Amino acid sequence: MTRSTTIRSRLLLMGAASFALVLCPLPAEAHLNSTGLGPVYDGLAHFLLSPEDLVPALALALLAGLRGAAHGRRALFALSAAWLAGGLIGLAVSTSRGAVLTAVSFLLFGGLLAVDAKISLRATTALAVLLGFFHGYLNGAAMGQPGAGTVALLGLVSAVFVLVALAAAFVVRLRWPWTRIAVRVVGSWIVASGLLMLGWAIRKS
Amino acid sequence: MRRKSQRICAQVGVVLLAILVLTQTTQAHVEKGEAAGMLSGLRHPVSGLDHVVAMIAVGLWGSQLGAPAVWLLPVTFPMVMALGGMLGLLGVPLPGKEIGIALSAIILGLAVVSEFKPHLAVAAVVVAVFAIFHGHAHGTELPAGQSGLLYSMGFVIATGCLHAVGITIGLIHRWPWGQRLLRLAGGGIALAGVFFMWKALG
Secondary structure: OOHHHHHHHHHHHHHHHHHHHHHOOOOOOOOOOOOOOHHHHHHHHHHHOOHHHHHHHHHHHHHHHHHOHHHHHHHHHHHHHHHHHHHHHHOOOOOOOOHHHHHHHHHHHHHHHHOOOOOOHHHHHHHHHHHHHHHHHHHHHHHOOHHHHHHHHHHHHHHHHHHHHHHHHHHHOOOOHHHHHHHHHHHHHHHHHHHHHHHHHHHHO | OHHHHHHHHHHHHHHHHHHHHOOOOOOOOOOOOOOOOHHHHHHHHHHOHHHHHHHHHHHHHHHHHOOOHHHHHHHHHHHHHHHHHHHHHOOOOOOOHHHHHHHHHHHHHHHHHHOOOOOHHHHHHHHHHHHHHHHHHHHHHOOOOOOHHHHHHHHHHHHHHHHHHHHHHHHHHHOHHHHHHHHHHHHHHHHHHHHHHHHHHO
16 A cells, blocks of 8 residues: 555545534533633634734744744743733723724834844844733723633733744744745735725724 | 546545535625725735736736845835825825826836846836835725725735736746746736726826
8 A cells, every 4th residue: 555545545534534523513512601711712712813913923923933943932922921911901991902003013013024124132022022011901901801801811812822932933944045035025914004004094083 | 547536526525515514604794895804805906907917017027037026026016005005095196096007017018028127126116116006096995994904904915916926927937938928928918008008098
């Protein structure tokens, strides 16, 4: 039996097993009131479904990845810790998010990524703390419920941690020059989106 | 061979059936002309042929010029286009933008036909100037809506993908027949530009 035949038969088996699982659904345990885990998933999903938070964090992760593993590690921990700290402070206040500030985040972090800014480790830390604290504060202020909000914040910060870890590690491994350029192109797209976002925000106001 | 194709068909069938079983709730009711999200943003740049040919021409020209222009031009275009879009959103007037868009197809098409190789900065400025016209036209056309950010992201990604299409086609530049074909494509783009100019002036 050749290797490709083995792989194909395994894929077929996995497909059949997945299909059988789909056909035999179990009752959904969707209402997590009893476990208290609901807000964790709320926070996690909030981050993953909010491009205004996700994209700048992704840009920072990609930038840190371009600068190397040490920058990636520093961004990972500094961003997550600052996001949590900012969120906890934000829970005590109530404020609304301004679209202009979101656009500025896009322009700053997308711009740094697009030009492949040769920043120091300290600058990476400072940027991660700035981004994390600012967005965490806005997230916390939007949640506005100290009890469930804190748990949601933990879920959100977990998502930040995982995203930054995966994105930075992915970029650190890139070796071909064109792949690193592709990452910078993503930065230019983030800047372009930020410019349009700024236009929308100013037009609205 | 026949057994193999039957097996592939069966596998595809299983996957399709699984997708059907896992159907999601449709999000079909988007108001017409509303910036409702990423999909409407993705559709916008590909909805006008004048924009499409110019963006693909940027990719083709970049391929002919080689590195670093092959990535610098497609980076320049979306960023400056977004700046033009912002000006359009803010209502800043830009006279003769339809002429500028038509001219972009003519000039970029001719650059591809002649394999014109200027200094990198000159090429970037040419692309940037035309990107302002394209961006402004898009900016004034952008409909109001709730999700401006997602719309903008879709819009920029679609533009970047059009450049990527041009660059991918431009990969044939390494072969002599490919170089001839690219120049022919440039001629087609320039002719399309003449048609757009005729419409803009008419």
